[in-house]
Amino acid sequence: MQSPEAILQHTFGFPAFRGVQRAVVDRVLARERTLAVMPTGAGKSLCYQLPALALEGTCVVVSPLIALMHDQLRAATAVGIRAATLTSADDNRAETLARFRNGDLDLLYVAPERASGESFRNLLRQSPIALFAIDEAHCVSEWGHDFRPDYRMLRPLLDDFPDVPRLALTATADEHTRADILVQLGIPEDGLIVAGFDRPNIRYAISPRQGTGQQIAALVSETRGAGIVYSQTRSGTERLAATLAGTGRPVRIYHAGLDSATRARNQHDFVASEDMVMVATIAFGMGIDKPDVRFVAHAGLPKSIEAYYQETGRAGRDGEPAVAHLYWGAEDFARAHQRIGEVEPARQTGERVRLSALGALVETATCRRRILLRHFGENPPEACGNCDNCLQPPSAIDATETARKFLSAVYRTGQSFGVGHIEAVLTGQTNDKVRQRGHDALSVFGIVDGDEAALIKPVSRALLLRDALRTSEHGGLEFGPEARAILKGERAVKLVLPPKRERRRRYAEANPVDDPLFEALRAKRRELAQEADVPPYVIFHDSTLREIAQRRPRSLDAMAGISGIGTRKLEAYGEAFVEVVLEAG
Template sequence: MPRDTAIRSPEEVLHEVFGHGGFRGRQAEVVHHVVAGGSGLVLMPTGGGKSLCFQVPALCRPGLAIVVSPLIALMEDQVAALRQQGVAAAALHSELEEEERRAVWRDILSGQLKLLYVSPERLSMEGMLERMGSRSVALFAIDEAHCISQWGHHFRPEYRALTLLHGQFPEVPRVALTATADGRTVEDIRRLLDLQDAPVFRSSFDRPNIHLAAAPRESERQQLRAFLRRVDGTGIIYCGTRNKAEATAEWLRSDGHEALAFHAGMDTAAKREAHRRFARGEQVIMCATIAFGMGIDRPDVRFVAHLALPQGPEGWYQEIGRAGRDGLPAKALLLYGAGDIALSRHRIAESPAGQEQKRIERARLDAMVAIAESATCRRRTLLRCFGEDLEKDCGACDVCTNPPRLVDATVAAQKLISAAVRTGSRFGLGHLVDVLRGRMTDKVAQFGHDRLPTFGKGKEVAEGTWKDIARQLVAEGALDVAVENFGELVPTESARPLLRGERAFMLRESSFQPRAAREDRVAPPSDDPVFGALREWRREEARKQQVPAYVIFHDQTLAEIASRHPRSLDDLRDVPGVGESKLNRYGAAVLSVLESTPA
């Protein structure tokens, strides 16, 4: 589209170029403001149409519009889409061949381009801004603007170079756009980009088409399988580590799914191929770290799952927002554990950041924990993090569709904290539950913990319930987890009011029920061939070691293994009664028995 193309109205451009009959929400307000030469900050949810807020003004104003974008894949996707619509657009980035780079510059200097996408690093190097002085600049659009703020969840120091724009191009409008920014981040963006006197165009962050759900991570693969049975189509599963992403993709493929891995440690060609398959519309499940997803434009992502607790609401909101951009129903699932909370707290404490930054990060983590543990409308809890209040419960989250009843579990919480204190804060949850349930294990006998006042005082509470209590106590900060050692539970100062009875501890009724009402163990099956084979293996193993069979595994544990039929060591680790020591010692043999015995 040449430079001298006749200027058209925003509505004409919207219809003729983009094929839309009208603007949505606050788009029209933003577009007319920028076309008139105004600057501003645009806060819109993922899928809310932020791109049109600068693309339409770019085609209405004379000159070249420069769009700052953090990712090459995002630039290429938007350039390809614009070219499909007949718009002269290009991108300058590090992966261009020299001849391609020269061609882009020829189009820039000749006035053939209308939109140029660049990274913040590229914009500030090679005297690029000075070279732009030879032609008219229509506007600057700073996409993913939260990256400029150290309070933002994706802070990128390279974005700080953009603070020079106002000084060098004082007459050129600057429009900053983001889908995730809390109050402090918003003010930081405005200060750094000299937008204090410019309006903030804030849209509702609500995405009512996305059903929100969260659950404690108890048997991860079983929970994920159950979730995948309720969804259909393409999705993203966010994993906490690179190894986890690869392992998750591998076992999903073994389950018959088309799954890909994506993380920063992969070579460039593999990452580009995975992204290409996802972007071109294949029905795949992308198992990824947070390295994947910023700027994803695919509209038909039907679900997003997280297998670990995100660091804060902003990151979680942005990631789940990649589902359902077409406005059709989509689902989001969060699986989390007490260890996630404790590990995040330790990372914050040990980071080299200043105390103010650590305080902000702790507040974000606490807000994320509140969302995960919420016993009221989960969407209302999430939106409050962005300064938005729903008038009523959403009706589209797991808490709304299946409201929990809360019961007073203060006595049980006191028993668990007391058990941790009386054992010297040197043991993990498994051992504390053994003490509370009155199990005479080797470790209990070794340390004389059968003589403690708490021994056997928690028989009426099911094992799964103790896990629920511990996780919530960690979430509330009454217990800490020594993640640098072996996961010992350590009471904190916040536990004192609980122990003294100065405050109550409330738990979901579904979790806190008497053992008879919530017996989450499996009865030993007398005629199950898998259970029989496991017992035979255990008998032979006990004979070799000259020990009682039950010290290897109880019947109850073998029954759980036979019922769950784990396929890997990770699956086996989730079975009650299988600790790390026994997993390392017997895991391979147990899996071998399962593989050789028909269910």
């Protein structure tokens, strides 16, 4: 058997393992059972692809989505790994089965629904199995944010092959979820390897919504490269896409209301593009293994911190700078509190804890990354230097008195009106609506003026976030369970005031020094990708092109020393890129 380092260099073109990769690979090669929790972009797939080449037999990879399997299939084939998928979308089923039975496959990708069936188990008895790899393993746990019942049925398959090592992989699992995965997949506690959750290349930023379309359009204009914008509704994706098209960037949409052919075409276009913006509901993304996404924007509140981490983690998988910007509104929290009241009582406490964690993340005046990582059980430094609060520290003030005035106005006007009317009453505006209802005679009329008036809208957001206010079915504000404690002075309301927005420099430059050779290399990559009908990143990542531009290899031998160029890719593409270097002089 070749050494892991030799396979790493020969096949993948990497001089050394990263992070915990070596520890995971060593356990697999020792035929031990392992759960690896590794952040997106840390090279999880290599942890089963390399052993698949080193061990006798086929590695069976259980993956949740067909699109994700096909992405991984392209990437594996590009480096010379013998791989296939066995899905409902494949028309070469007979060929794949023959290759498996003949021992001609290193990797076989299947969905959990197929893997858990008896017929698939019988198939696996016909050829040696090197390893079971369970990707996106958080799907096995009811505590995970993407629970898939069919993942829960994998244990009998694994136990039927007790001598075959099993490797579970995930990027998003808190302590409770990790413990559940170990039990459900029969992995011992000492088989847990946690690499950490930090994605230092992602710049986190969170802002209140103030004209979401224009806010996200500004982000798109300032950020080169491909990006994903998440909207909470299908109609929202349509409206945002129309706005973002005005930036001049190519834009596609993705949601469950589109027919499958349109969704597939839009996804294909996005994966192949270097600068497209995909506006989508959360139905999009888990099946995408695109490493060069430069930004992820949320036009509304995610379901949980786990979901936020998973969705923002689709940015910067190649390790290059990326940005994740969340735009939230008080109505997001109001709707979330309403939904919690509609679920079964046994789940309400857990849902409130999740929503409270999101509230802490959006409201903090301290480091965003610290709050995010502490949620996953880590103890990071006080400041990360790469989030909005670290880069431009906001101010925090005590707005308890303004909050009490606002709540009093809501109560005295009958808990029937929206923020605009409450603001008019508090600031003493004698408009028709205020006069007709006699609200200009209330004790709360005109009690807010000067600088305090600017706090009214932020205070209303803070009260909705804290569940001190809720929105009625008619759109009026009414008291929530936390209102009384604030009115009685038993609970303070702190406000974070973001700094004034400055013109930001462009984020995540692929070519920060405007090197013409780098652009020529990218053009050659696009040409080769179109000929092979694969996304450009399957040829080489930007980081590999930058190293070529820097080192200017003038021969295949010199090209072979560049990170990310293994033997197969050197043979397929080396001469074409050497030629570009030589032409550049």
